[in-house]
Amino acid sequence: MNTYRSLTKEEIGRLEAQACTAADWNEVQVAERFTTAHVHHARFSGKIRLGVFEGEFQLAGGVRKHAGLSYVVLHNVTVGDNCLIENVKNYIANYDIGESTFIENVDIILVDKKSRFGNGVEVSVLNETGGREVVIHDHLSAHQAYIMALYRHRPLLIERMKAVIEGYAEEHASERGTIGNHVTIVNAGYIKNVRIGDCCEIEGAGRLKNGSINSNAADPVHIGYGVVCDDFIVSSGAHIEDGTMITRCFVGQACRMGHNYSASDSLFFSNCQEENGEACAIFAGPFTVTHHKSTLLIAGMFSFMNAGSGSNQSNHMYKLGPIHQGALERGAKTTSDSYVLWPARIGAFSLVMGRHVNHPDTSNLPFSYLIEDKNTTYLVPGVNLRSVGTIRDAQKWPKRDLRKDPMKLDQINYNLLSPYTIQKMMKGREILKELERVSGETSETYAYQSAKIKNSALNKGIRFYETAIHKFLGNSVIKRLENIRFRSDEEIRQRLVPDTSIGKGEWVDVSGLIAPKSEIERVMSEIETGTLCTVKQMHERFAEMHACYYTYEWTWAYEKMLDFYHLEADKVTARDIVAIVRQWQESVVWLDRMVYEDAQKEFSLTSMTGFGADGSKTEQQLDFEQVRGVFESNPFVTAVLEHIKVKTALGNELIDRLKGLLNENEA
Template structure:
């Protein structure tokens, strides 16, 4: 860089430019002043060259340069187009080939955090902040902080590591990256805008990081208000959405006036029209309807029916209650769930559910509120066309670039965590039937649910088929799979850390390593979780082998026993697919499904 020459200053002044001190302006060696008009310079300003045209719209090229702008303490890279800045641009570094037009203010102020290091209270709306926002926050790290760090000591240790990482990487002033496009926007304050991002018509963006890339840019649309938040690669926030203290994860969409406060949205989540508060929306969470309120709940692979409502303010002690909808759970139109409540995987909630049920041990169930009671139809959702469509669509709908995914998303539905719950649920149903041999209904007081006898009997059979399908898919040999680098405890419980399915003891081990200092960096935590994910196939097959041994009450599995389980699994899968076909046929008859749609669906079942 060099200083301006006398001739260049003369040309700039002729072009109605002015500066409080021309000597504080530095320029690129090949700088030419002809493309700068009506520019006011204050403080230290660094300018690149403006010697080529740039595409502003498809088929519309304009010459780069700066016109009608006030610049204070900024650096501007080569071949930017900056014009019609209503107020000023202050304390920003702007990279090459960026377009900024018709903007009010872009500024960095003292104490800027860019939304990073922001501590937010999720789930318990009135509780202590339990998650720390930063630009690469994953669903696993959020789950570790909010759910699996069992003590304040563990949570604070994790947050301290993250806070140190943020402090080491936070820029001293705002940055606007390569080939960014910012148009028709009123105010951008204390915001990092990464490469290839686009902002068009936003109202206000403050204390925010837009973490884009050339492979997955961020788009912020008209009338958006975004404060104290993080928006990750591939995400879009559009159509008047309003965000405060939020994280919008990879390839997420927030639009159509959706409003959110103190909430997290991860990997491919889609939110329109409604609102969220203190919610943790894991991978593939979706809500499309105006009257839906997601508050104080954690969910993943979730779909909200219209007018879904959660009440975290059940009594008069404040908004202190929270709930958990495990992966694949749904709420039907008009569903109202009073928290606290826990809903098992792949279940459907219907009606007003007031009894605070815990259906964790009953995956694939219908949970139905009737008056003060909650009725459970266990396992019935296993054999529906809707569930089949869901479990097959998620792997195909990950919009994140394959080589840049941060959050781990295991879409395997036939997984050890759900199998473990189904086994426990089957045992509990059997116990209830045995203890009440003549009762038409069975009430499980500890779980605040009631089950019809016939539903319990059918549920047990469906759970057994589910387990047999799991075994047939994962028993490749009569011997337990070996991996000397991994220890597996077969009686373990399982964790779903925002899409990462691992034995629960591995989470405890991770927390212990953090407390002891053996893992003391953010990179170390992320690497350990990636390593655990890479062990998933071993964990799953070892768990399947353990179940097989328990079924035959033996220490060694014989070839005949393996063949028996494989045959049972094959029969179970055939029954499952046939039940799904029958469910689709029933819908096609009573809901006027076109014949072609039904036939195409049946072909996909491959039966």
């Protein structure tokens, strides 16, 4: 921390000889070791504090520049040690600049009034006309935003959340801006009322107005050429490049935005990738991805979603304005040229193909295909469970989490099968069986809401869901009983009893966080009563919930296991567990075989079309193999086969541990 002193007469004389001026030299203070050697063509007004200029910057191409000030106008500015500020076209006003910061060829950087730096901005998400506004702030998580946007039927909750955020915004308001340590700002235009964190790089940005860039040394932010941001907050690790334009937006940790992407009144949470297209009033939960110029996302809620080229939605069905909204639950995908007329709700891990105008709600039929044929929506339930793409997605998301900041704002659960999706499959299974019962087993098609389900698809859907339920419950049982050698059925029963009662009942996906609804309700009640009264406390409660996921999951799975397999808690035996494990093995192997067969299609003769330049079928196949490899040695394929071996062995290991409790025939 520098201690400051006034300039000496000799120093003032040297500065004036170096074309420096000041409205009042008495207002200029400098660090103890300050020297005038590297300060020239500078104009000072208001209260000025200058550090020492002893360091050097090495630029790309090997150019070296010494720290100092040249051709700048500073008004009410503190400059930290070893900064270089030069060629400021207009001026810098009302800023505290950290150490070793490099500012060159900028137009203007100023704070013109008491500012909240983007904190407290209301984003009209989901409904462009208002009513679901989310108030953004530096530490906004997807889970806070989800509650604020969707739980409008609890006005006290919304009022209290807004009050907490208002308090945070006011606490961090100031008439002075900050530019952190080791920041680079070059060739930038208009920067007004923006707070800039450590190690941020801003290159060629056109306009940045009323916002916070929460960069830090662990995970710097990069803002590139032609970027325009108004009323915004950008989180650590984000990269916003190449003419991106955002207005009233929150950009989460490790997001990537570029290639002239434009967005207004939208929220983008961790690891979103947005390029080329357009967004309006969307809630983009973690890993929402769109890459195509022709894609418009509007008034929708998404997460773990990939939008195909030309994907579009309409939120303007009637004549009262853009008031309709929709949701694609986690893992949903849209194919090229897909269209959904809001309102609609698409189930988790579903694929949308074609145009759908009859407002489908398939939330209780996850892992489905929605296919349009002659303006009719056909639903194929559960079929996405066998898709190689679905499994590949589930594997890639954790690997693509680019967040390096130790402070993770979003609590992300990557599990494909969880109480959230399994409860929906259980409901879906009941729905399909009831459709079959009411309409008859021989019906060619079944009507479900605004969609049609073919007979064969219905029967396969029931099997897909049952197989996934067996797989999930078996996974949970094996995990619960691992590494323990039991001497009696009673010991098994004791081990099966959950560690907590939390987890029973319905589960929800709160934009990436999978949790018991009871716990989300508890958080909301604590906010309403004032028990949770700070942004930090809310974050800690969500983090705690996420950390306890597997404990809560077993509570739910135990209850469902007893119900699904028609068991009684005080009568469970080793024989029952072995039966569950064997059913689990069958389910795992069957699903993996289906995925294996789906992957094999990628190596069919049809897939080789376009390979081999002007050659024979043999050359075509050789070209394909050089580019795509051989099916048997494909890493994903070998991983599937290995998964079958590992899971089979895992089940056998538990059965072996229980053999002593089985009679001779069962063993």
